[in-house]
Amino acid sequence: VLVLTHHNADIDAMASAIVLSETLKYLNIKSFIGVPESVSKAAKKLSESFDVLIDPDCSEINFVVLVDTSVPEQLSSVKNLKVNVIIDHHAKGKLCKNAVCFIDENSKSSAQLVYKVIKKLGYNIDKKLSKIITAGIVADTAHLKLADNNVFSDLSELTKNIEFSDVLKLITTEGGLSEKIVSFKCAKRVDAYRFDDILVAFSDIVSHEAFGARTLMKIGADLAIVIAEKKDETRVSSRGRKKILEKGIDLSKLFKKVGEFLDGSGGGHSLAGSANGKKKNKEEC
Numbered sequence: 097v098l099v100l101t102h103h104n105a106d107i108d109a110m111a112s113a114i115v116l117s118e119t120l121k122y123l124n125i126k127s128f129i130g131v132p133e134s135v136s137k138a139a140k141k142l143s144e145s146f147d148v149l150i151d152p153d154c155s156e157i158n159f160v161v162l163v164d165t166s167v168p169e170q171l172s173s174v175k176n177l178k179v180n181v182i183i184d185h186h187a188k189g190k191l192c193k194n195a196v197c198f199i200d201e202n203s204k205s206s207a208q209l210v211y212k213v214i215k216k217l218g219y220n221i222d223k224k225l226s227k228i229i230t231a232g233i234v235a236d237t238a239h240l241k242l243a244d245n246n247v248f249s250d251l252s253e254l255t256k257n258i259e260f261s262d263v264l265k266l267i268t269t270e271g272g273l274s275e276k277i278v279s280f281k282c283a284k285r286v287d288a289y290r291f292d293d294i295l296v297a298f299s300d301i302v303s304h305e306a307f308g309a310r311t312l313m314k315i316g317a318d319l320a321i322v323i324a325e326k327k328d329e330t331r332v333s334s335r336g337r338k339k340i341l342e343k344g345i346d347l348s349k350l351f352k353k354v355g356e357f358l359d360g361s362g363g364g365h366s367l368a369g370s371a372n373g374k375k376k377n378k379e380e381c
């Protein structure tokens with residue numbers, strides 16, 4: 097059996113695939129985990145101790161179970177795709193036509209549906225798999241912000257013998273060293289102003305200006321603008337909270353003008369604007 101999931105597999109997708117595949121192994125069924133293209137960065141830690149087949153070939157497989165998707169577009173790099181069973185919590189896709197489906201759009205995660213299937217099989221789930229299912233649920237509910245009663249009732253069963261902090265360790269990825277240095281430099285060079293109840297933070301760094309702007313938002317800016325000057329190029333990135341819209345600030349419009357000032361281009365969204373162009377006076381920009 098191949099347990100397959102969608103490309104750039106997220107934590108819920110990987111958790112569902114791992115738990116189902118491991119359960120089949122316990123039941124003496126030879127099983128594999130398959131992922132098109134790649135596992136997402138967020139799900140790397142969760143899946144690192146399991147073998148994952150990237151872009152598997154279904155012609156070498158007897159039976160395929162697909163989890164967390166039912167649309168062929170998310171599986172385009174799988175060779176000779178076939179699907180026998182689908183377990184998913186998204187709206188039915190094209191692949192449902194020719195497969196046995198267990199779809200529940202009201203479920204907050206696919207991991208919970210896999211958990212249901214396993215319980216039906218009468219299989220008693222161990223600590224390791226409890227942690228992984230919990231990880232899938234926590235990730236797909238934005239750390240329980242979107243949880244419903246079913247989530248809490250499943251979690252009350254799953255977390256009986258595990259430490260919740262161990263689950264969080266599985267799904268939190270620390271940023272790389274270079275990103276942390278950008279954050280520190282960006283914070284160190286802040287010029288901050290207050291306009292009414294809006295805190296505006298300007299900073300400059302050598303690169304990663306968008307990452308820098310997000311960092312300033314995390315430490316409390318309502319509007320963050322970060323400029324990066326290169327040899328003969330200027331790049332500016334910004335992020336804003338919704339309340340700047342009430343003050344009539346639209347970053348896409350603002351940065352269109354910044355782009356013109358830089359003899360380059362600019363724009364974006366109302367709460368995330370950016371521009372790049374020629375090197376000009378930084379303060380003026």
Ligand SMILES: [Mn+2]
Binds near residue numbers: 108205206236
């Ligand atoms: Mn999901």
